[in-house]
Amino acid sequence: xxxxxxxxxxxxxxxxxxxxxxxxxxxxxxxxxxxxxxxxxxxxxxxxxxxxxxxxxxxxxxxxxxxxxxxxxxxxxxxxxxxxxxxxxxxxxxxxxxxxxxxxxxxxxxxxxxxxxxxxxxxxxxxxxxxxxxxxxxxxxxxxxxxxxxxxxxxxxxxxxxxxxxxxxxxxxxxxxxxxxxxxxxxxxxxxxxxxxxxxxxxxxxxxxxxxxxxxxxxxxxxxxxxxxxxxxxxxxxxxxxxxxxxxxxxxxxxxxxxxxxxxxxxxxxxxxxxxxxxxxxxxxxxxxxxxxxxxxxxxxxxxxxxxxxxxxxxxxxxxxxxxxxxxxxxxxxxxxxxxxxxxxxxxxxxxxxxxxxxxxxxxxxxxxxxxxxxxxxxxxxxxxxxxxxxxxxxxxxxxxxxxxxxxxxxxxxxxxxxxxxxxxxxxxxxxxxxxxxxxxxxxxxxxxxxxxxxxxxxxxxxxxxxxxxxxxxxxxxxxxxxxxxxxxxxxxxxxxxxxxxxxxxxxxxxxxxxxxxxxxxxxxxxxxxxxxx
Numbered sequence: 001x002x003x004x005x006x007x008x009x010x011x012x013x014x015x016x017x018x019x020x021x022x023x024x025x026x027x028x029x030x031x032x033x034x035x036x037x038x039x040x041x042x043x044x045x046x047x048x049x050x051x052x053x054x055x056x057x058x059x060x061x062x063x064x065x066x067x068x069x070x071x072x073x074x075x076x077x078x079x080x081x082x083x084x085x086x087x088x089x090x091x092x093x094x095x096x097x098x099x100x101x102x103x104x105x106x107x108x109x110x111x112x113x114x115x116x117x118x119x120x121x122x123x124x125x126x127x128x129x130x131x132x133x134x135x136x137x138x139x140x141x142x143x144x145x146x147x148x149x150x151x152x153x154x155x156x157x158x159x160x161x162x163x164x165x166x167x168x169x170x171x172x173x174x175x176x177x178x179x180x181x182x183x184x185x186x187x188x189x190x191x192x193x194x195x196x197x198x199x200x201x202x203x204x205x206x207x208x209x210x211x212x213x214x215x216x217x218x219x220x221x222x223x224x225x226x227x228x229x230x231x232x233x234x235x236x237x238x239x240x241x242x243x244x245x246x247x248x249x250x251x252x253x254x255x256x257x258x259x260x261x262x263x264x265x266x267x268x269x270x271x272x273x274x275x276x277x278x279x280x281x282x283x284x285x286x287x288x289x290x291x292x293x294x295x296x297x298x299x300x301x302x303x304x305x306x307x308x309x310x311x312x313x314x315x316x317x318x319x320x321x322x323x324x325x326x327x328x329x330x331x332x333x334x335x336x337x338x339x340x341x342x343x344x345x346x347x348x349x350x351x352x353x354x355x356x357x358x359x360x361x362x363x364x365x366x367x368x369x370x371x372x373x374x375x376x377x378x379x380x381x382x383x384x385x386x387x388x389x390x391x392x393x394x395x396x397x398x399x400x401x402x403x404x405x406x407x408x409x410x411x412x413x414x415x416x417x418x419x420x421x422x423x424x425x426x427x428x429x430x431x432x433x434x435x436x437x438x439x440x441x442x443x444x445x446x447x448x449x450x451x452x453x454x455x456x457x458x459x460x461x462x463x464x465x466x467x468x469x470x471x472x473x474x475x476x477x478x479x480x481x482x483x484x485x486x487x488x489x490x491x492x493x494x495x496x497x498x499x500x501x502x503x504x505x506x507x508x509x510x511x512x513x514x515x516x517x518x519x520x521x522x523x524x525x526x527x528x529x530x531x532x533x534x
């Protein structure tokens with residue numbers, strides 16, 4: 001639905017008084033000067049005035065004039081700009097005037113044209129040109145009285161990101177991770193690590209308390225992607241994941257992450273957080289949202305470019321908080337029985353870019369099954385990466401195969417009322433082309449099937465579902481000591497004690513949680529505010 005066009009104001013200023021320009025800038029209006037050049041140059045000047053791009057020379061080929069003005073329309077709508085001031089409007093050509101009229105009809109902005117004409121015939125010719133393109137401002141007004149000059153605010157660039165560096169991490173199960181870190185690290189190092197651990201633990205508790213049950217696999221993937229999308233490094237991600245595993249176990253669910261996460265790919269591992277500083281740096285060389293969005297997607301997903309290339313327009317939700325991408329590594333990808341898609345969380349700073357990219361594709365007549373990232377992959381991707389001038393790990397060190405959060409699984413424990421979040425059932429896929437585009441994936445179907453059937457789904461150091469169910473039954477009645485329904489066998493008791501899940505004081509009929517496990521779950525000792533491992 002087209003927006004209601006705003007008013008058009010023509011201001012004749014024969015003396016080219018700088019006071020009017022300062023007043024426009026001080027009022028917070030988007031102002032652009034009319035300089036000689038092509039019609040696309042004026043659109044690029046408007047994008048720079050919107051502060052969505054810079055003056056860096058581009059390596060990638062420029063888009064056509066219509067595409068540049070379409071990008072201006074998208075950014076105007078997303079950023080909710082309501083007024084545009086054009087200086088030296090007497091230099092506007094018929095083509096530029098036509099594009100300004102189309103921009104006004106699509107966005108509903110109000111136009112303020114400052115014309116520095118010294119004669120009445122020149123003013124009438126400008127007014128006639130405006131009227132021929134539907135920009136009727138009425139008779140040209142007389143010279144305006146000078147307004148009081150107000151200094152225009154200058155936009156400041158975001159400061160560079162600074163993240164605390166974490167110490168070396170203990171290589172053990174999440175049930176002993178926090179206790180081992182407390183024993184090995186200094187107070188300052190442990191405080192930095194524990195802040196990330198508790199962030200994951202409390203985020204898991206909050207998510208499980210608010211999410212509907214049973215939780216689908218895509219909801220689990222979205223939670224893990226949100227938890228790690230802002231992680232600045234692989235150690236930060238691992239610590240947050242250990243905390244989330246403890247939070248799930250405390251709520252009666254066992255979250256199993258793939259083994260060998262040090263070599264896996266996905267959000268927080270091969271991805272980078274999209275902050276205000278990162279967006280500012282990347283957008284200096286890429287102005288068009290349909291080209292900027294895939295660069296940001298490669299940053300926060302950390303996935304292989306072949307996976308993002310298949311993302312449909314329908315993969316974006318209404319608020320641009322979730323990106324759903326087909327699982328191109330699955331051997332049944334492209335078949336009528338489409339496998340479940342992969343879900344990613346879009347960081348807040350990237351959401352306006354994705355909204356503008358979707359608007360750009362919609363204005364071009366794209367349907368839901370059309371690719372979201374048009375003309376951004378293949379040979380163009382290298383040029384866009386050079387324009388971004390920011391390191392993208394997914395391009396420098398690409399990883400083939402499904403991302404780690406898509407391989408994670410969550411099991412319901414028998415003793416817990418919390419519903420199960422297991423591998424999803426097959427669902428009907430959205431409309432898509434009859435055949436996948438050629439060259440979508442660099443691996444053969446057999447190689448993709450081999451990647452899918454890997455047996456490293458769970459870390460062998462983590463407790464098994466049966467052991468986790470027994471532990472959940474203990475603290476369901478009491479956080480420290482519980483009496484099992486049936487006596488433990490000597491073999492089961494020895495296995496739980498060896499894994500440091502039960503204390504050495506445990507008996508077959510009276511199991512006692514190990515202090516390391518209680519510390520991992522942030523359970524206090526009886527009569528003590530906060531427990532610490534021995």
